[in-house]
Amino acid sequence: MSIGVSVQIQRSVSVPAVRPKVLQVLEATGAGTAAYISDLLLNMDLSAFEVSFAFSPIRADERFSNCLQQIARRGIRVYEIPMQRNIRPLEDARALRDLYRLISEQRFDVVHAHSSKAGFLARLAAKLANPAIRTVYSPHAIAISINRKYWYLECFAGLLTNVVLGVSRSEHQELATYEFVPRSKLRYATAGIHLAAYTGSFGGRELRERIGIPKDTVLIGSAGRITAQKDPSTFLKAAAEVLKMGVSAHFVWAGDGDLKPSAYRLARNLGIEQNVTLLGYCSDVRPFLDAIDIFCLASRYESFGYVTCEAMAMGKPVVATNVSGSNELVQHGETGYLVKVGDTQGLAVALQRLAFDGELRRRMGGAGRERAQKYYDLRRMVREIEQVYRELLYQAHEVRREQSSAGVIALVNRS
Numbered sequence: 001m002s003i004g005v006s007v008q009i010q011r012s013v014s015v016p017a018v019r020p021k022v023l024q025v026l027e028a029t030g031a032g033t034a035a036y037i038s039d040l041l042l043n044m045d046l047s048a049f050e051v052s053f054a055f056s057p058i059r060a061d062e063r064f065s066n067c068l069q070q071i072a073r074r075g076i077r078v079y080e081i082p083m084q085r086n087i088r089p090l091e092d093a094r095a096l097r098d099l100y101r102l103i104s105e106q107r108f109d110v111v112h113a114h115s116s117k118a119g120f121l122a123r124l125a126a127k128l129a130n131p132a133i134r135t136v137y138s139p140h141a142i143a144i145s146i147n148r149k150y151w152y153l154e155c156f157a158g159l160l161t162n163v164v165l166g167v168s169r170s171e172h173q174e175l176a177t178y179e180f181v182p183r184s185k186l187r188y189a190t191a192g193i194h195l196a197a198y199t200g201s202f203g204g205r206e207l208r209e210r211i212g213i214p215k216d217t218v219l220i221g222s223a224g225r226i227t228a229q230k231d232p233s234t235f236l237k238a239a240a241e242v243l244k245m246g247v248s249a250h251f252v253w254a255g256d257g258d259l260k261p262s263a264y265r266l267a268r269n270l271g272i273e274q275n276v277t278l279l280g281y282c283s284d285v286r287p288f289l290d291a292i293d294i295f296c297l298a299s300r301y302e303s304f305g306y307v308t309c310e311a312m313a314m315g316k317p318v319v320a321t322n323v324s325g326s327n328e329l330v331q332h333g334e335t336g337y338l339v340k341v342g343d344t345q346g347l348a349v350a351l352q353r354l355a356f357d358g359e360l361r362r363r364m365g366g367a368g369r370e371r372a373q374k375y376y377d378l379r380r381m382v383r384e385i386e387q388v389y390r391e392l393l394y395q396a397h398e399v400r401r402e403q404s405s406a407g408v409i410a411l412v413n414r415s
Contacts, residue, residue, distance in 0.1 A: 019050040020109040020393050025099065025122035026053075027083040028115040029060040031225050032306045033140045036167065036191055037114055038067035041076055043382045049389065051076045054102060056083035056095075056118070063283045083117050092121065099125035103133070109396070110389050112136040112165075116143040120153060123160040132399075134392035136163045139171070141229075141303040141324075144178050154180040162392055165385070167191045167304045170328040189384040190328075191304040192376045197286075198313035204290025211252065211277050213291075218249045218355040221292035223285055223307045224299075226257030226278070231321075233266060234298040234344055240270040241348035247355045249275065254288040256281040289314045293361060294354050300341055302326050309376050312368035317361050319350045329376075335368035 022044075026037050037053075044051055053071060057080050060068075072078050079102055083095045103111060103126050111133055113122035119137045126133045137157070143150040158164070158181035165187050166172035172188035213219050220239070224230045232253070239251040251272075253263070260278060267276040282288055285307060289295070295311035295318045302308075302325035308318055309329055318336035320326040321343075332338045337353075339346035354361050 019048060020389070021050045021052070021106060022110045022112065022389060023103065023106070023108040023122075024051065024053045024112050024114070025055070025081075025118045026114045027056040027059070027085065027118040028140070029055050029057070029064045031061070032304065033115050034061065034064040034067070035306050036138075036140065036304075038064060038071065039192075039194070039378055040382060040385065041071045042067065042074065043378060045382075045386060046075060048386065052079065052106065052108070053077070054079040054081050054099065054122075056081060058082055059085065061281065066283070083121065085117060092117075096121050096125055100128055103129040108133060110134045110136065110392060112138065112389075114138045115140045116150070120157050123157050127160045132396060134162045134389075134396055135160060136165050136388065136392070137161050138165045138167055139175065139303065140167060141171075141301050142175060142178065144180070145174070145301045151178065151180060154178070158185070161185060163187050163388060165189060165388060168325050168328050170324040171303045174324045187388060189381055189388065190376065191306070191309075192378040192381040193306065193309050193313060193372070194378050195313055195373055195376070198289075198310055202284075202286035202290040204287055204292075207287050207291040211250070211291075213250050214248075216248060218247065218294065219252060219292045220249055220294045220296055220351055220355070221252045221254065221288060222296045222298065223254040223282075223288065224257075224297070225255050226253065226260045226263055228259065229300055230255075230257075231298040231300050231342070232259055232263045234342055234347065235296060236263060236266050236270060236272070236276065237344045238296075238298070238347035238351060239267075239276065240272050241344060242351050242355065243272060243275060245348070245352045247352055249351075249355055250277065251275060252277045252279060252288070252292065254279045254282045254285055285310060286314070289316060292316060294319065294351060295336075296347070296351060297321065297326060298341075298347060299323055299326065305329055309372055312365075313372040313376075315365040315369045317354055317364035318368060319347060319354065321347075329371075331367070331371065335364050335371055 053076055081098045084091045111122055111126040113119040123135045126135050164181050164185050168190050169188055222235050226232050267273045289311050295316045297308055297320040299321055302323050305325040318330050320330050321341045322338040330336045337350035
């Protein structure tokens, strides 16, 4: 199966001698979106593109802050523009003003906006500054999937958009069902990771010892921000069911979030508090992934699923909900299992099957590693995104050339 960008370039597209100016814009500077933009900025070809980055510092996590220093050292110009996650008219107006000023002054050729808030503000600011600017929007799990009322906002913003770029083939397919832009504007470039960074040992044994996990206990882990999206309630309820099935298991979560206190309370109410460890925020998830035997993700929605891909790259079998991103990464019955969203019992049965069968875990984990190595390489992702920019720049050049030719013809006819 071929996985990649759904852009077909019929003619050779080259970048002009003067480097095109590309602005990346992000509000959600944490978790998967932060990993995505960091990897993109750290690996774009700066000999071909002059790259700038506008971000909101409000939700930036430690991992992103460390990457930000590396981004700046590459010579990428970095601009802080505070943006709020929720709709707040006054703050949103200020952010729109600041983005408009930045884009007007720097005269960017391409503006690539990521996630819902920056996606809306940056596209609007770009077209207000200059309608000729090419705009790209990567939703990273579109807001419509949370609340259908956002469909109207996305339809309006779609009028300001040249390309809506999904981060996975399955997200691309999901975006098509919402019909907020013509299908001709939809593309995808499947996300990827630094595969070599997930080869080897990363102190998993030491982490197990620190938590106090005996060798014969199966360690089942989940990761990400402890929010409604990741559905910690279903994960913990499934954990209780697995323990009732007689499995000697411990459950660990790497991440922080608004629902962490309620997750503690639920574990206590379920009587599994002694079998659950919430590690909190981890700037490097590799020791966690090295330690676990099974990775589990009970998300209500995803766009790609970075930590799932990282778990596969480290040879871990995965049990996940059948949502965009996860259902592209995980091959049901081959690299793990997919279950319905909110299906506590289905999640528990799949975890129990893997927990009782070490050979099955090894086989599925190995298949997952092979799949990650075959399809989810970061270098390919970056090349495909750059090709989208080249296509847009070529189209803009052709439009200007046709307009210039039309102007010359009109002038000749008048004379």
